[in-house]
Amino acid sequence: MIEIKNVSKSFVSASGGSSLFKKGKKQTVQAVRDVSLHAPNGRITGLLGANGAGKTTTLRMLGGLFEPDQGQISVDGIQVSQAPRQALARMGILGDAHGLYPRLSARENIIYFGRLQGMEADAANARAEELARLLDMRHILDRRSDGFSQGERMKTALARALVHDPANIVLDEPTNGLDVLATRALREALRHLRSPEGGGKCIVFSTHIMPEVEQLCEHVVVVAQGRSVAEGSVPELLALAGEKHFEDAFVKLAFTQQQQQQQQEVAA
Numbered sequence: 268m269i270e271i272k273n274v275s276k277s278f279v280s281a282s283g284g285s286s287l288f289k290k291g292k293k294q295t296v297q298a299v300r301d302v303s304l305h306a307p308n309g310r311i312t313g314l315l316g317a318n319g320a321g322k323t324t325t326l327r328m329l330g331g332l333f334e335p336d337q338g339q340i341s342v343d344g345i346q347v348s349q350a351p352r353q354a355l356a357r358m359g360i361l362g363d364a365h366g367l368y369p370r371l372s373a374r375e376n377i378i379y380f381g382r383l384q385g386m387e388a389d390a391a392n393a394r395a396e397e398l399a400r401l402l403d404m405r406h407i408l409d410r411r412s413d414g415f416s417q418g419e420r421m422k423t424a425l426a427r428a429l430v431h432d433p434a435n436i437v438l439d440e441p442t443n444g445l446d447v448l449a450t451r452a453l454r455e456a457l458r459h460l461r462s463p464e465g466g467g468k469c470i471v472f473s474t475h476i477m478p479e480v481e482q483l484c485e486h487v488v489v490v491a492q493g494r495s496v497a498e499g500s501v502p503e504l505l506a507l508a509g510e511k512h513f514e515d516a517f518v519k520l521a522f523t524q525q526q527q528q529q530q531q532e533v534a535a
């Protein structure tokens with residue numbers, strides 16, 4: 268189970284200078300203002316937001332890459348800020364950069380991660396075989412990963428993230444760049460992992476793709492400008508927005524709030 272409570276995060280970055288050789292002033296970017304999410308086991312929870320809404324930053328905080336300025340994140344009751352290693356051991360994370368070792372085969376990439384997670388080599392190898400069946404990647408298991416297609420890289424990175432059979436699975440825009448068949452295969456794999464036969468995993472994934480959310484998620488958290496602005500099942504969000512089509516509901520829920528917020532900031 269993953270619990271994110273009222274997290275915020277800002278970054279300080281240099282703005283562009285007026286000329287190539289002049290340094291710009293520092294600028295504060297408020298990437299996440301107030302995001303909350305409750306993701307129980309046996310459910311696929313979607314974090315849905317437009318570009319720059321704060322999805323990746325939220326998931327990076329969940330993965331312990333940096334601490335939130337405010338708010339708390341726990342995984343199976345373990346606070347990520349207090350015990351990051353224990354929390355990380357309970358998660359399989361597929362980030363936006365897949366970062367495979369190009370000289371290693373898919374199998375070796377998966378086993379290497381298993382060893383890092385404290386698995387015996389034989390157990391990690393058996394798990395690589397099992398995941399290769401689940402993700403339909405047996406034909407690439409013993410190929411070196413340089414030269415892999417986008418879909419093959421994604422599958423290998425996902426298998427690597429799942430090697431230690433984590434109870435919680437976190438995916439940042441997992442279908443980016445995948446074709447229709449690879450997307451379907453991923454969807455099927457996630458449904459299986461969420462089901463009692465697949466272990467009743469807690470799955471959280473971020474996306475900006477509406478059909479993906481409609482087909483896969485029992486619960487959706489809509490994020491706009493760094494805030495979680497609405498949540499519920501797809502039918503609940505449709506009812507909340509008073510719309511028939513999910514895209515219209517999303518635009519209404521995400522951008523009406525955004526306009527109101529901008530008006531308030533101008534007035535303040």
Ligand SMILES: Nc1ncnc2c1ncn2[C@@H]1O[C@H](COP(=O)(O)OP(=O)(O)OP(=O)(O)O)[C@@H](O)[C@H]1O
Pocket residue numbers: 278279280296297298299316317318319320321322323324325475
């Ligand atoms: N390290 C950083 N330094 C400065 N600004 C950052 C940093 N990381 C994220 N941001 C800014 O924070 C905001 C949210 O970014 P984030 O990547 O979390 O959004 P996102 O919802 O994942 O977007 P996308 O769908 O485009 O990937 C953006 O304006 C981004 O430019």
